[in-house]
Amino acid sequence: MSSRAPSQKLFGSDRSVIEAEIKNMEEVECPVCGIAPKPFAVDYQGFQLCRCPQCDLQFLSPRPTFEQLSEKVYNETYHAETDTSEHLSEASRYQFERQYKMLEKLLGRTGQILDVGCGNGTFLRYGQERGWEAYGCDISLSPYVRESKSFPLREGRLLEIDFGQTRFDAIRFNHVLEHTQNPLAELVRSRELLKPGGVIFISVPNIGGISTHLKNLQSRLHLKSRRWRHYAALHHLWFFTPKTLRQLIEHSGLRVLHWETPVFKKEGQSVLLETVQRGLFEKSHTSSILDFYCTFAN
Numbered sequence: 001m002s003s004r005a006p007s008q009k010l011f012g013s014d015r016s017v018i019e020a021e022i023k024n025m026e027e028v029e030c031p032v033c034g035i036a037p038k039p040f041a042v043d044y045q046g047f048q049l050c051r052c053p054q055c056d057l058q059f060l061s062p063r064p065t066f067e068q069l070s071e072k073v074y075n076e077t078y079h080a081e082t083d084t085s086e087h088l089s090e091a092s093r094y095q096f097e098r099q100y101k102m103l104e105k106l107l108g109r110t111g112q113i114l115d116v117g118c119g120n121g122t123f124l125r126y127g128q129e130r131g132w133e134a135y136g137c138d139i140s141l142s143p144y145v146r147e148s149k150s151f152p153l154r155e156g157r158l159l160e161i162d163f164g165q166t167r168f169d170a171i172r173f174n175h176v177l178e179h180t181q182n183p184l185a186e187l188v189r190s191r192e193l194l195k196p197g198g199v200i201f202i203s204v205p206n207i208g209g210i211s212t213h214l215k216n217l218q219s220r221l222h223l224k225s226r227r228w229r230h231y232a233a234l235h236h237l238w239f240f241t242p243k244t245l246r247q248l249i250e251h252s253g254l255r256v257l258h259w260e261t262p263v264f265k266k267e268g269q270s271v272l273l274e275t276v277q278r279g280l281f282e283k284s285h286t287s288s289i290l291d292f293y294c295t296f297a298n
């Protein structure tokens with residue numbers, strides 16, 4: 001019998017709750033090297049964090065299956081967090097503007113964009129105002145985006161959706177890849193869906209950043225009550241550094257056009273602090289977000 005109410009999120013629960021809810025997890029191999037990983041830590045929920053001994057890619061193994069995640073994590077408790085307001089926060093506006101500007105610079109124009117994991121659709125509606133033709137997909141569409149009917153929508157995993165003859169100038173994975181069962185397969189599929197000269201945008205948490213290094217140290221020294229919580233294991237299955245994300249991208253037949261570790265303006269933050277942080281963490285590539293823009297390798 002679980003001690004968790006149906007509306008309560010599973011992430012952040014204690015180890016006893018996780019063990020009661022998720023049984024028979026699956027072992028995972030490195031998608032790049034095809035070998036078993038080595039564990040380096042166990043988080044407060046009991047999840048084992050692993051690293052590939054060959055390429056250093058970090059991931060969860062064993063991990064919940066897709067079916068378990070769909071039932072226990074990506075359910076109504078996940079959508080409850082979806083922001084349905086039309087008002088964009090300052091941080092979102094800055095992020096959208098920065099991503100669209102870079103896509104437009106690399107493509108030389110706007111075009112058709114597919115947002116994988118489109119959530120409430122605010123990124124796509126923002127793009128429509130800039131002249132982009134928007135398409136969205138998500139493993140589970142929120143009622144809000146379904147009712148908005150602002151652009152064509154598909155529900156399901158990218159690997160299983162039939163887009164017919166439609167191909168895209170840009171495909172966006174914004175904090176999506178770390179949630180998928182096989183990020184290499186996602187990139188290979190997105191390559192098939194890309195028009196010649198198109199750009200794939202990937203954003204993931206940067207575990208090579210300063211903040212992760214500090215929290216790793218606190219976790220190792222038992223200075224945190226919830227050790228390794230910053231890895232967000234359960235819904236995050238993969239953990240990337242600039243090096244390991246680049247390896248994955250190149251292994252999928254893509255090449256990197258541009259990469260950066262952006263610092264997003266926080267609500268109410270002073271311009272001075274923002275400028276200082278940007279100067280420190282963007283120049284040294286050590287902020288907590290990793291953004292890669294890619295295209296076909298040849």
Ligand SMILES: [Zn+2]
Pocket residue numbers: 030031032033034052053054055056057
């Ligand atoms: Zn590997």
